Amino acid sequence: MTVELISVGTEILLGNIVNTNAAYLAEKCALLGLSCYHQSAVGDNEERLEDAIKLALSRSDIVILSGGLGPTKDDITKEVTAKVFGREIKEDAHTKARIQEYFRQVHSGQITPNNWKQAMVPEGAIVVDNHNGTAPGLIIEENGKAAILLPGPPNEIKPMFERDIASYLNKLQPEGIYSKMVKICSVGESKAETMVADLMDAQTNPTLAPYAKTGEVHFRVTARAKSEEEAEQLMKPMVDELYKRFGDKIYTTEEEVTLEEAIVELLKEKNLLVTTAESCTGGLLAGRLLNVPGASSVYKEGYITYSNDAKERILGVKRETLMEYGAVSPQTAYEMAAGAAKAAGADAALSVTGIAGPGGGTKEKPVGLVYIGCCVKGNVRVEEFYFTGSRDKNRDYSVVRALTLLREELLKHHS
Amino acid sequence: MTVELISVGTEILLGNIVNTNAAYLAEKCALLGLSCYHQSAVGDNEERLEDAIKLALSRSDIVILSGGLGPTKDDITKEVTAKVFGREIKEDAHTKARIQEYFRQVHSGQITPNNWKQAMVPEGAIVVDNHNGTAPGLIIEENGKAAILLPGPPNEIKPMFERDIASYLNKLQPEGIYSKMVKICSVGESKAETMVADLMDAQTNPTLAPYAKTGEVHFRVTARAKSEEEAEQLMKPMVDELYKRFGDKIYTTEEEVTLEEAIVELLKEKNLLVTTAESCTGGLLAGRLLNVPGASSVYKEGYITYSNDAKERILGVKRETLMEYGAVSPQTAYEMAAGAAKAAGADAALSVTGIAGPGGGTKEKPVGLVYIGCCVKGNVRVEEFYFTGSRDKNRDYSVVRALTLLREELLKHHS
Incomplete structure (x- = not known):
C-alpha cells in the first residue's frame, strides 16, 4: 500500500519554516509498513493544490495532506480536496460543539465568526477529533483510495496521528x-x-x-x-x-524515554546526589541533566570551571597537577570529579575537560581531545576521547559520553 | 522567474532525516526574488526521478536538485538529469584533480575506485567546485531553463550556494x-x-x-x-x-553574528569578566555564552545553584531572603547576581531563578515566572518575566532575556 505526503503552506515554499511534519509523517508511515515514493509541498493556491492532489491520487493509495485547515480565507485544503472528490461541504454539529467547548476552555469563549469555517466538513468524510486545537482531521474515502487531511501545527498533528490516524492506517492493511x-x-x-x-x-x-x-x-x-x-x-x-x-x-524500551531521564531515574532509585564540573562543555552537561522535570531531587549544584584558578579554588584541583599535566589531562579530570563531589556534598560527580575547538589544539593535545571523569562514592574513573567534529559536535558528544559513563558507574554501585 | 526544488534521497522519504536543505534553498531563493511554487522529494529511483525532473522543467524556469551526487551506485541524480537533457557524461580533468587533492589532504590519499564517479560530468555542464567535499555542483542550461545539481550534505550545499549559486541566479535576472x-x-x-x-x-x-x-x-x-x-x-x-x-x-548587521558573539565581543572591548549563577536554566545560559570560541578570555567560572543551600553557600544569598521571599523572587535573583560576581571575582554576573515547569507552580508563583538579575560593577538590576511555553521554551527564553539584559547593562557601563 502506497502513501504520499502533500504539505500545504506558503511558509514552507518561502523557507520560513522547516517541514518537520513531512519527516514525522514519513517516518510514522514507514513504521506502519506503508511505501512512500513522493512528498511534495505547495502553497495555499487553489489551482496548484488541486493539481497536486489529483497527481497524488493518480499514483498513490493514500494521500496525507497537512496544513491549510485554519480558519482564514487562505486556508483552502479542505475546500479544494472536497472539490477534487466532488463533495459538498456542510456544517458538522459535533465539530461545532467541540469548537464551542474549546473556546470556552481556552479563550474564555471569544469565538470570531471565521472559526465556524472549521466546523464545515465534506459530505461523507470521517471526522477525527482534534484534542489540541479547533481544526478536526478529515478522511475522505473513495474507490479504495483515501485522502487524509491533518492540521499543520506539530503539536496538533502528532497527537492526532498517534491517537487515531495510525490505527486507521493499520486497519486498512490485512495486518x-x-x-x-x-x-x-x-x-x-x-x-x-x-x-x-x-x-x-x-x-x-x-x-x-x-x-x-x-x-x-x-x-x-x-x-x-x-x-x-x-x-x-x-x-x-x-x-x-x-x-x-x-x-x-x-x-x-520506551519510545519517549531519554538517556538523561533514565539516569535521573537511576539516581532516584539509588538515592544518590550528582553534580557536574565542566570545562569545555561549559554548562551543557548540567543543562541536559536538568532538562528532566524533577531533577532537583538528585542535583543540587554544579560548577563551570573554565579557568585553572576556578579548578583549583572551587574543585580543589592541585596546582602541581595543572602545572605538570595541564588542564586537559586525565589527572585533572580525576581531581575535578573527586573535588566536585566533595564541594557539592554529592555522592556522584562528572567532570569534563577538553579542547572543543576550533582553536586551542596542539600536536600533543589536538582539538577534540576530551577527558571525562566520573566519581561515584569516592571511586573515580577517567576516560579519554578523541572527537573529530566541529566545536558544537565535540561538545554534544562529550555530554553524551559523560552521561553514559555516569550510568555505567551507577550500575556498578550497589547501595 | 520561477524555481522549483527537488530533494533526492530515500532517507527523506523514510523520514530518517528532516529536509532542512529544502527550507534553506527555499529561503535563499525567496531572498533572491525567485518565485517557488513547488517542492518535492523523491527517492533514488530512476523512473520516478526522471518523471519529477520532467514535470519540474515543464512548469518552472530553474530546477534545483539536491542530493544523490555521492560516489555509490544508489546516487543517480547526475545520470538521470543528463538523460533528461540528452547529454553524455564524461570525465572532467579539473574535477578529477580536485578530488585527488581532496583525498590527499583529508584521507591521506585513500581513494576508492567509485570516487572517480564524482569526476564524471554531463557534456556542456557548468562545474561548480565543492570546497567541502568531493561532489561538484553542476549546472545544465537549455532553452532558457536550467537544472542546478547540488550535493546533499548541508555543510557542502550551503557554502556552495553562498559562494557560487546565489551569484549565478542573480546574473540570470535583469537585476x-x-x-x-x-x-x-x-x-x-x-x-x-x-x-x-x-x-x-x-x-x-x-x-x-x-x-x-x-x-x-x-x-x-x-x-x-x-x-x-x-x-x-x-x-x-x-x-x-x-x-x-x-x-x-x-x-x-552581519548575517552570521549571534547575540552571544556580540556580547562576548562587547565584554572583550570593555575588558570585563562575566559569570553566571543559574537555577532553572541549569547551565544552558553558560553553555550558550561558551558556544563562542575564545569566550575563555571573558568567562572563567560559573555556578549552577539549584538548591537553596547552594545559593547560600556558593553565592552568599541570605537565608532570611530565601525564607522570607523564596528562591524564586527578585530579592533572591538580586543576591544571586551580586554574590556570583563576588564569588567569581568577575566584573559582571547574570542570575536566573524561576519555575520552568511543568510542575512546581503555585497561584502566586505560576509556572513560567522567572527572575533574572544582572550585576555590572556592583550595580544590580532585576527583571521579572512571565513565560507561557513548555519547560524547554521557558528555559530558552530565559537564556535570551538574560543575555539581552547583560548587553543593556554593559552598554550603560563606561569604563
Whole structure:
C-alpha cells in the first residue's frame, strides 16, 4: 500500500519554516509498513493544490495532506480536496460543539465568526477529533483510495496521528504494524550492529533495524500482526534476545524515554546526589541533566570551571597537577570529579575537560581531545576521547559520553 | 522567474532525516526574488526521478536538485538529469584533480575506485567546485531553463550556494537581489514592527521584512540592483534609518553574528569578566555564552545553584531572603547576581531563578515566572518575566532575556 505526503503552506515554499511534519509523517508511515515514493509541498493556491492532489491520487493509495485547515480565507485544503472528490461541504454539529467547548476552555469563549469555517466538513468524510486545537482531521474515502487531511501545527498533528490516524492506517492493511524502540548506550554503532548481524539477517517478523543517535544506538523491533497483543507476543523473544546480548546497556524500551531521564531515574532509585564540573562543555552537561522535570531531587549544584584558578579554588584541583599535566589531562579530570563531589556534598560527580575547538589544539593535545571523569562514592574513573567534529559536535558528544559513563558507574554501585 | 526544488534521497522519504536543505534553498531563493511554487522529494529511483525532473522543467524556469551526487551506485541524480537533457557524461580533468587533492589532504590519499564517479560530468555542464567535499555542483542550461545539481550534505550545499549559486541566479535576472540582516534585541516583536510600520508601508527598493527569532527581532533589508555596490548604496539609507530608530538595540548587521558573539565581543572591548549563577536554566545560559570560541578570555567560572543551600553557600544569598521571599523572587535573583560576581571575582554576573515547569507552580508563583538579575560593577538590576511555553521554551527564553539584559547593562557601563 502506497502513501504520499502533500504539505500545504506558503511558509514552507518561502523557507520560513522547516517541514518537520513531512519527516514525522514519513517516518510514522514507514513504521506502519506503508511505501512512500513522493512528498511534495505547495502553497495555499487553489489551482496548484488541486493539481497536486489529483497527481497524488493518480499514483498513490493514500494521500496525507497537512496544513491549510485554519480558519482564514487562505486556508483552502479542505475546500479544494472536497472539490477534487466532488463533495459538498456542510456544517458538522459535533465539530461545532467541540469548537464551542474549546473556546470556552481556552479563550474564555471569544469565538470570531471565521472559526465556524472549521466546523464545515465534506459530505461523507470521517471526522477525527482534534484534542489540541479547533481544526478536526478529515478522511475522505473513495474507490479504495483515501485522502487524509491533518492540521499543520506539530503539536496538533502528532497527537492526532498517534491517537487515531495510525490505527486507521493499520486497519486498512490485512495486518497492522507495531514497533518498540530498544535504546542502548555504552556500545558503538558498528559494534552494536555486528552483535546483532545474525538477527538482522534472519529477520522476517519481527524485523530489527538500527537507528543512530549522537552517542547512542537505538534498535527498532517491528512486527506485523492482526492485533497489538499478537504483535507484543511476536516482539517479546526478539526484545528478550537483545537483553541477553546487551544486558544493562539497554537503558529503556520506551519510545519517549531519554538517556538523561533514565539516569535521573537511576539516581532516584539509588538515592544518590550528582553534580557536574565542566570545562569545555561549559554548562551543557548540567543543562541536559536538568532538562528532566524533577531533577532537583538528585542535583543540587554544579560548577563551570573554565579557568585553572576556578579548578583549583572551587574543585580543589592541585596546582602541581595543572602545572605538570595541564588542564586537559586525565589527572585533572580525576581531581575535578573527586573535588566536585566533595564541594557539592554529592555522592556522584562528572567532570569534563577538553579542547572543543576550533582553536586551542596542539600536536600533543589536538582539538577534540576530551577527558571525562566520573566519581561515584569516592571511586573515580577517567576516560579519554578523541572527537573529530566541529566545536558544537565535540561538545554534544562529550555530554553524551559523560552521561553514559555516569550510568555505567551507577550500575556498578550497589547501595 | 520561477524555481522549483527537488530533494533526492530515500532517507527523506523514510523520514530518517528532516529536509532542512529544502527550507534553506527555499529561503535563499525567496531572498533572491525567485518565485517557488513547488517542492518535492523523491527517492533514488530512476523512473520516478526522471518523471519529477520532467514535470519540474515543464512548469518552472530553474530546477534545483539536491542530493544523490555521492560516489555509490544508489546516487543517480547526475545520470538521470543528463538523460533528461540528452547529454553524455564524461570525465572532467579539473574535477578529477580536485578530488585527488581532496583525498590527499583529508584521507591521506585513500581513494576508492567509485570516487572517480564524482569526476564524471554531463557534456556542456557548468562545474561548480565543492570546497567541502568531493561532489561538484553542476549546472545544465537549455532553452532558457536550467537544472542546478547540488550535493546533499548541508555543510557542502550551503557554502556552495553562498559562494557560487546565489551569484549565478542573480546574473540570470535583469537585476540581482542583495540583502543585509539587521539584528535587534531588547525590543519586542510587535513593538519593533510598529516602530517601522511606515518604512514597511512605503517600501519599494529596498524592502524591509521582519523575522522573528526566540527573544530577538531581525529585519532583512533587501535591494534589487545591477551590482553589489549599487545595492549597498540603496540599502545604506534604510540601515541608517533603522539605526536612528533602534540605536544600540541593533547588535549587528552581519548575517552570521549571534547575540552571544556580540556580547562576548562587547565584554572583550570593555575588558570585563562575566559569570553566571543559574537555577532553572541549569547551565544552558553558560553553555550558550561558551558556544563562542575564545569566550575563555571573558568567562572563567560559573555556578549552577539549584538548591537553596547552594545559593547560600556558593553565592552568599541570605537565608532570611530565601525564607522570607523564596528562591524564586527578585530579592533572591538580586543576591544571586551580586554574590556570583563576588564569588567569581568577575566584573559582571547574570542570575536566573524561576519555575520552568511543568510542575512546581503555585497561584502566586505560576509556572513560567522567572527572575533574572544582572550585576555590572556592583550595580544590580532585576527583571521579572512571565513565560507561557513548555519547560524547554521557558528555559530558552530565559537564556535570551538574560543575555539581552547583560548587553543593556554593559552598554550603560563606561569604563
